Structure formats: C-alpha cells, structure tokens
Amino acid sequence: MQRSTASTRTVLVCSAAAPEVTSRCCSGRQAIPAATDPVLKESSRVAAVVANFPATDLARWATQQPVFKFTEAETTQFSPIRFVSPGSAPSLIVHGEADTAVPIDQGETMYAALTKAGVPASFIRIKGAGHGFEGAAPADLERAYAAMLQWFEQHLRSSAK
Numbered sequence: 001m002q003r004s005t006a007s008t009r010t011v012l013v014c015s016a017a018a019p020e021v022t023s024r025c026c027s028g029r030q031a032i033p034a035a036t037d038p039v040l041k042e043s044s045r046v047a048a049v050v051a052n053f054p055a056t057d058l059a060r061w062a063t064q065q066p067v068f069k070f071t072e073a074e075t076t077q078f079s080p081i082r083f084v085s086p087g088s089a090p091s092l093i094v095h096g097e098a099d100t101a102v103p104i105d106q107g108e109t110m111y112a113a114l115t116k117a118g119v120p121a122s123f124i125r126i127k128g129a130g131h132g133f134e135g136a137a138p139a140d141l142e143r144a145y146a147a148m149l150q151w152f153e154q155h156l157r158s159s160a161k
Contacts, residue, residue: 048155049091050148053131055102056081056110064103084113090120092151094144096129096136122151 032040055061059075062068076082091114095107107123114121124144129136133144 045087046089048152049089050151051091051093051107051110052133053095053099053102054080054093054107054110056106056113060109061102061106065101081110081113084110084117084119086117086119088114088117088119090151090155092122092124092148094124094126094148096126096131096133098128098135099131101131120155122147 035041056079057075058068058070058079059072062070062075070078091110093107093111095102095104097104104125111121111123124147126133126136126140126144129140133141136144
C-alpha cells in the first residue's frame with residue numbers, strides 16, 4: 001500500500017463555536033506503520049490551523065459570558081488551551097479587538113500557550129472588529145485573509161515534505 005499524503009495535508013479552520021473540535025483535532029495521532037488497519041497507518045495530525053475569534057479557555061470564558069453554563073468537568077474536557085503541547089498543529093489566531101462575545105484575551109492566551117510550547121503560531125489583531133469581524137475595515141479583512149492563505153501555503157508545503 002502506498003502512503004497517501006492526504007492526511008499530512010489536512011487543515012482546520014474554526015470559529016468560536018467549535019472549541020471542542022479545535023482541542024481534539026490540533027494534535028492528532030502519529031501514523032503507526034506496523035498497524036494492520038490501513039487507517040492507523042496514516043497520521044491524523046492536522047497540518048495547520050486557522051482559528052477565528054476562538055474561545056480557548058472555557059472556565060474563564062464562562063465568567064466573561066455568564067449565559068454559558070459549563071461544569072468544571074466540561075471546561076476541562078473541552079477547553080482547547082488545556083490540550084496545547086509541543087505536538088499541536090501550527091496555529092494562526094485571528095481576533096477582533098472589539099469582540100465582546102469572545103474577548104480578545106481568549107485568542108491572546110492561546111497564542112501565548114502555543115508559543116510557550118514551541119508550536120509555530122501567529123496572531124492577527126483586527127482593529128475595531130467585533131465578533132465575526134463585524135465592523136472591520138475591508139483592508140484589515142483583506143490582510144487577514146491573505147495571511148490565512150499564506151499560513152496554509154507555508155504549512156501545507158512543509159507537511160508534504
């Protein structure tokens with residue numbers, strides 16, 4: 001069986017509504033070459049992540065947004081920041097400065113955790129943008145979208161090698 005490069009070229013784009021997806025997908029598992037199951041022979045590691053206005057620490061977010069009622073067990077189970085490790089996928093975080101639904105410190109904290117773990121990470125702050133980048137200047141959105149494409153090109157090329 002020939003090894004497919006498809007699994008090493010997987011990317012993830014997520015927004016605030018999907019923190020559990022981010023936490024489960026960012027590191028993945030390594031390929032197990034000796035496995036008899038062809039699926040296990042392939043890595044499930046995500047090659048690159050772009051996280052738009054991510055909720056990363058649900059315990060802190062629940063205090064910032066009291067409408068969300070999480071148990072302590074749920075915040076531990078689903079908070080992406082708790083899963084950061086040196087094996088996490090390279091991550092670009094894009095966040096609006098004026099986001100009141102998911103405050104910018106959620107993205108900043110994740111960026112700090114990723115860089116502390118030695119994971120390639122970058123952070124784009126969109127001036128004046130609210131949640132979903134509402135109110136962002138068109139030039140700032142264009143800059144962010146161009147950076148996203150560049151991020152994927154950079155990390156997909158390096159993962160294919």
